[in-house]
Amino acid sequence: MEELFLSTPPDDIADFLDIGGAAADESTQVFNFKQHVDGVASQVEQLGEKLNGVSKFYSNVGRKQGGLVGKDKDRHVTSSVKKHQQEQAKRMQELMRQFATILRQLTQHKMAWPFMQPVDVKGLELHDYFEVIDKPMDFGTIKNQMETKDGTGYKNVRDIYADVRLVFKNAMTYNEEKSSVHTMAQTLLDKFEEKWLRLLPKVVEEETKRKEEEAEAHRDMLLAQEAANAKLARDISNELYEVDMHLEELREVVVQKCRKMSAEEKRKLGSGLSQLSPEDLSKALEIISQKNPNFQAEAEEVNIDMDAQSESTLWRLKVLVKDALEVKANTPAQNLGSENSKRNREICDAVATAKKRSKKTPSKIDPLS
Numbered sequence: 001m002e003e004l005f006l007s008t009p010p011d012d013i014a015d016f017l018d019i020g021g022a023a024a025d026e027s028t029q030v031f032n033f034k035q036h037v038d039g040v041a042s043q044v045e046q047l048g049e050k051l052n053g054v055s056k057f058y059s060n061v062g063r064k065q066g067g068l069v070g071k072d073k074d075r076h077v078t079s080s081v082k083k084h085q086q087e088q089a090k091r092m093q094e095l096m097r098q099f100a101t102i103l104r105q106l107t108q109h110k111m112a113w114p115f116m117q118p119v120d121v122k123g124l125e126l127h128d129y130f131e132v133i134d135k136p137m138d139f140g141t142i143k144n145q146m147e148t149k150d151g152t153g154y155k156n157v158r159d160i161y162a163d164v165r166l167v168f169k170n171a172m173t174y175n176e177e178k179s180s181v182h183t184m185a186q187t188l189l190d191k192f193e194e195k196w197l198r199l200l201p202k203v204v205e206e207e208t209k210r211k212e213e214e215a216e217a218h219r220d221m222l223l224a225q226e227a228a229n230a231k232l233a234r235d236i237s238n239e240l241y242e243v244d245m246h247l248e249e250l251r252e253v254v255v256q257k258c259r260k261m262s263a264e265e266k267r268k269l270g271s272g273l274s275q276l277s278p279e280d281l282s283k284a285l286e287i288i289s290q291k292n293p294n295f296q297a298e299a300e301e302v303n304i305d306m307d308a309q310s311e312s313t314l315w316r317l318k319v320l321v322k323d324a325l326e327v328k329a330n331t332p333a334q335n336l337g338s339e340n341s342k343r344n345r346e347i348c349d350a351v352a353t354a355k356k357r358s359k360k361t362p363s364k365i366d367p368l369s
Contacts, residue, residue: 040247047240050232084213091206095157098202100146102195103164107139109191111184115139115167132174137166157203164192261314266306269314272321273304280324287316 106112118138121129130136142163145153154160171185261269273284288304289295291313306314 040243040250043243044240044247047236047243050236084217088210088213091209092156095199095202095206096146096154096160098199099157099160102192102199103139103142103146103160105195106164106188106192107143109188111188112139114181114184115171115188126174129174133170135166135170137163137170139164139167142167157199157206161196165189168192260311261318265318266314269318269321270304270306272325273317275328276321276324277328280320284317284320287320288313 107116115138117140118136119126119129142160145163146160147153168185168189172182172189175182175185273281276284285295285302288309291310292308309317
């Protein structure tokens with residue numbers, strides 16, 4: 001338990017709870033300012049959270065990408081993506097054209113006729129065909145897929161290559177090795193593979209380019225996000241600074257609205273401090289320390305000169321003590337006035353601008369009236 005040294009004996013608790021009654025009008029005015037301060041403070045908190053999130057993203061991406069920034073990133077990304085898409089479309093069209101030439105040569109071969117249309121399973125009475133063949137395929141179906149324009153067609157040459165091989169593999173799987181259909185399928189497959197090997201280097205080259213372009217597009221996307229978040233961070237930071245400055249102005253107005261305490265009120269405040277619990281005493285010392293950096297709150301014995309404290313500090317102490325003694329006395333005011341006490345405490349807390357110091361309980365406190 002803390003020791004308190006007073007120049008006069010403590011007054012009755014009820015007597016202390018009545019101080020400041022003449023300041024009701026001023027408290028009402030301060031309430032109005034406090035509500036405005038709360039709104040601004042809420043904006044500051046929200047902006048701070050957004051700024052932290054954006055800054056974190058910007059910092060992470062900046063480290064991964066070397067911290068590249070620039071005004072024209074969005075335009076660069078958009079034009080780069082369009083350029084890549086156009087180039088890829090042209091190259092794929094050329095590969096499709098060359099593959100179509102290979103397919104045309106196959107379909108014109110004298111052995112190609114069994115593979116031009118879907119197998120007539122019903123007409124040929126091939127009752128077990130679908131039990132043996134999982135995915136039927138023919139040149140007619142492939143040609144239609146290559147010519148479709150609704151987006152359901154082939155996306156790359158390797159898919160066409162796989163279906164052409166499937167045509168021959170199906171025929172070789174279902175028909176016996178010595179059958180004519182099996183022989184024709186094997187012959188055309190060999191010819192097709194030979195022609196495919198000539199085209200394959202171009203296919204591999206296109207796949208390599210596509211991967212590189214996709215990687216570049218992904219990198220550009222990250223850079224664009226970085227630039228957007230960097231700009232947003234700067235905007236939020238500027239707005240946060242302006243709102244914070246406005247909050248400081250409002251805090252000063254609140255301080256000015258706090259009337260000066262009389263000598264009697266200071267004496268009663270000192271008496272009230274002597275009746276606080278250790279925890280509440282620590283809170284009181286913390287309030288004083290915020291406005292007095294040189295205040296030795298950790299000393300074994302602490303002297304509090306009421307006349308040396310700022311008006312904002314005195315009123316914050318008054319609200320703290322009043323609220324604490326109400327709880328201690330367990331009076332009806334605890335329930336009836338709890339909300340007002342909370343609001344008054346928040347009003348005075350809005351005045352504080354320094355960070356809270358760590359809470360340490362002194363052994364002795366001497367409030368000087």
